[in-house]
Amino acid sequence: MVRPYPPIERRxxxxxxxxxxxxxxxxxxxxxxxxxxxARDHGWYAAQCRDGLRLVIPTTVPGxxxxxxxxxxxxxxxxxxxxxxxxLVVVAPTTPIRLTCVVxxxxxxxxxxxAGALGIATMGTAVNREALTALRARxxxxxxxxxxxxxxxxxRSVLHALPLARLVTVYPYKDLAAVPVDVRARLxxxxxxxxx
Numbered sequence: 001m002v003r004p005y006p007p008i009e010r011r012x013x014x015x016x017x018x019x020x021x022x023x024x025x026x027x028x029x030x031x032x033x034x035x036x037x038x039a040r041d042h043g044w045y046a047a048q049c050r051d052g053l054r055l056v057i058p059t060t061v062p063g064x065x066x067x068x069x070x071x072x073x074x075x076x077x078x079x080x081x082x083x084x085x086x087x088l089v090v091v092a093p094t095t096p097i098r099l100t101c102v103v104x105x106x107x108x109x110x111x112x113x114x115a116g117a118l119g120i121a122t123m124g125t126a127v128n129r130e131a132l133t134a135l136r137a138r139x140x141x142x143x144x145x146x147x148x149x150x151x152x153x154x155x156r157s158v159l160h161a162l163p164l165a166r167l168v169t170v171y172p173y174k175d176l177a178a179v180p181v182d183v184r185a186r187l188x189x190x191x192x193x194x195x196x
Contacts, residue, residue, distance in 0.1 A: 014080070015047035015056050015067055022046045025055050028070045033181045034107060035114050042091050042110075046070075054078070057106045059123070060134065061087040066106060066123055079123070086134035089121035098141040099192050102158050102165065104148055107177040112146070115184040125153040132161040144168045144191045148175040166191070 025046035026036040043058045052071035059065060064080045064087040089106040091113040101112035102120050109119030118140050122131060135158065143165040145158045155167055168191060173179045179187065 014063070014065055015049050015054065017045045017056075018048045019046075021048055021053055024053055025070060028055070029110075032107065032177060034110050034177065038091065038094075038113060039110055049078075057089055059087040059089050060138075061085050068106065077123075084123075084128065084131070086128075086130035087123065088131055088134055088138065089119075089123060090138060091119040091121075093117060093119075099188060100139040100141060100143045101176065101188070101191075102135065102139070102143065102145045102162075103176055104154055105175060105177065108146065108148075108175050111177045111179065111184055112188070114181070115188040117188050122154060122158070125157075127154065127157045132157060136161055139165075142166070142192060146170060146176050166194075 029036040029039060045056050047054050047056050047067065049067065052069065052073045054067035055070055056065055056067045064082060064084055066077055066079045066089065069076045089109050091109040093113045093116045095116050097118045099117040100120060101117045102122065103109055103112060104122055104125060106121045106123065109121035112119030120135060120138060139162060143162055145155055145165050145167050147155045147167060147169055159165055159167060170176055170179050170187065176184065
């Protein structure tokens, strides 16, 4: 039997900004211990999508974005229906950069930047070659790969691309965004002080 080709998925347009929904997005970020103003400074915005309110997060590739569910809908993240290429989510701190934290999710990148590191999110554990090349080019200072409790695949690919990076965990927390704000700053300070 000949199987038909899967239907071509139409390109998802970039979600339209909804300024009235920003207060809900701001409250969500604050509740998670994240800085909504730093997010907004990096182009993050709220949008009412077909399935509910989402936080739209731009990437390093124009036209490619990721949108985080804010109302508990599944899937938690949706992305532009285009080739991802070298897309990463990069969140820079307001202080000089001495440490880069490579993380899986955009909220973790925001948490890293709040603590003074350059946060780079791979947006998942399967990182393509183009994104790894872009990651090498963007990393500044000492590099740590902060693994979630379920991201062994991410650690393998990033450590292969950045052999001098150090693998760290935030156990017993699931990911960096789940770590309390005061603990994040101590962790990043420790990662900077320890030799790789």
